Amino acid sequence: MEPNNLKRVFRIGGVVIVLVVALFIQPFTYENIDAGNVGIKINLYGSDRGVDNITIVTGRVWYNTWTTKIVEFPTYTQNVDYEPFVITTKDAAEFQVDPKLNYHVNANLVPQIYRQYRKPLGEIEQQFMRNTIYDAYRIVANSFTSDSVMSNRERFEDKIQMLLTKNLAKDGFVYDQLTSAITPPASLRRMIDEKNASIQARLKAENEAKQAIAEAQVSKAKAEGEAAALLIKARAESEANKLRQQSLTPLLVQTRMIEKWNGQLPTYGTVPQLFKDITKE
Template sequence: MNTRTFTWSAIVILLLLFSFTAMTSCTRIDAGHEGILVKLYGSEKGVQDVSLVTGRVWYNPLTEEVFEFPTYVQTVDYNPFSVNAKDGSVFTVDPTISFRVMAGESPRIFSKYRKEIGQITETTLYNYTRDAFRIQFNQYSTDSIISNRQSFEDKVQQALGDALKKEGFELEQMTSGLQYPEVIVQAVNLKNKAVQQAMQVENELKVAEAQARKKIVEAEAEARANDLRQRTLTPLLIQQQFIEKWDGRTPLYGNSPTFFKNVE
C-alpha cells in the first residue's frame, strides 16, 4: 500500500513537473517582433545565428532564454541638451527620432549590447543622437546655422542615419527641436520690430502724401472753378439771373427805386 501510494505520488509529481516545464518552455513571438534565443550556459553561450520568426517557440527554460525585439517603427522624444556651435554660441536641441530594428538584426544587436530595446534606446541611441548634433554643430557658425537651417538638419539626419544603420537600426525620421540662443532671439525680435516700424512709417508717409496730393488737387480744382466763374460772370449774366429770381417787387438801391443795380 505504501509502495503503491509512493508510486502514484511520484507519477503525479512528474506530471506536474512536466506540465510546468511545458508551460514555461513555450512562448509566442507577437507580430511585429523578432524573437532571439539566448543560450545561458555551455560553449555556445550567446545568440543563435538564426533569428526566430513570429510564432510559437519551444526552448529549455533552464539553459535558454527568449527575448523579443520589436521591429515596428518606434518614436522616442529625448530630453533637451545643449550644444556649442563653431563660434561658441550655445544652442538647445530637443530631438525626436523615429526608428525601427532592421529585419534580421536583432541577434547581432543583443549580442553586442546584452540589453533590451528600451535600454538601448535610452542609452546607445541617445548617445548617437547627441554625437550627430555635436559633430555638425562644430562645423557651423551661428550665422550659417540660422541661414542654412534646413541644410544643417539634413546633414545631422544623414549622419545619424548612417551611424544607426551600422548598429542594425533604420532611422525613419528626425526632428531637431532646435532652439536659438536667447541673445540671437532678442536680436531677431529687435530686427523684426525695426522692420515693422519702418514699414509702418513708410505706410504713414504714403498716406500723408496721398492726402496732400488730394488737397492740392482739390485746391487746384477750386481755383480753376473760381477763375472760370470770374471770367463767365458778366453784367448781362448777372442781370439775367436777377430777372430769373425776381419776385415782382422793385428793389430799392440808394434813395430811389432802381430796377437794376450797377455792377460795374
C-alpha cells in the first residue's frame, strides 16, 4: 500500500476512534419522566448549584450529566406496610400497632422534599414518615386509657389521622388513608372476652325470661278461654234446665209418666226416678 493511502487510513481510523470515544464519554443524555412522576433538576456546579425551584414536567428531558442531575419522585398513591411497633397508654398498658399508610406526594413541593431530606422516597418512608406515624400514635395513646382505646376506637383513630394529616402536609406529603391493626395486651384481651361473655349470658337470660313470660301469658290466656267456655256452657245448661222445669205442668207430667210407664205397677222409689227421667227431657 502506498504511503499516502496508508496515512489516509490511519487518519480515518483515528477520527472514527475519537468519535466513538466521544460518543461514549459525551455528557448529554435524556430522562423519560413517566406520567404520575415528577422530576427535579439539580445543578452540580456553578453559583446556582442545588435544587432548582422549577418542577420538570413529565416527558423526555435532556440534560448534561457532568453538570446536572435528575431525580424522579412518584406522585401517584403509595402504599407502605410498616413493621409493627408498641405504644403505651396513659395507664401503662402496651398495645401493638401494625399500620399501613396510603399517601401521595404534593408535586409542587417535590423540590422542597429533596432539599430537606436529600434521600430517595423509599428511605424517607422508612425513616421520617415512620417516625411521624409512631409519634402520632404515641402522643394520642398518652391521652387514652387502655379501656377507652378499645371502647372509643373511632375517636382514637380520628385523632391520629388529624395529627398525621397536619404533620405530613408540612413536608409535602398528602395523607390519604391509614389502616391500623391494634392488638391489646393479653390481660386486657381476656377481660374484654369475659365481659363480652357476661353480656351474652345476661342477654340470653333476659331472652329466656321474656320467652317464659310470653309462654305463661299464652297459657294463662288459653286457660282463661277454656274456663270462660266451660262457664258459658254451664250457664247455658243451667238456663236450659230452668226452662225445662218451668215448662212442666201437672198435666204434662202425667202424660209423660204414662208414656214412660212399662205396664207394671209403680213401687216405692220408681216414681221419683220416673219423674227425674221426665224432667231431663
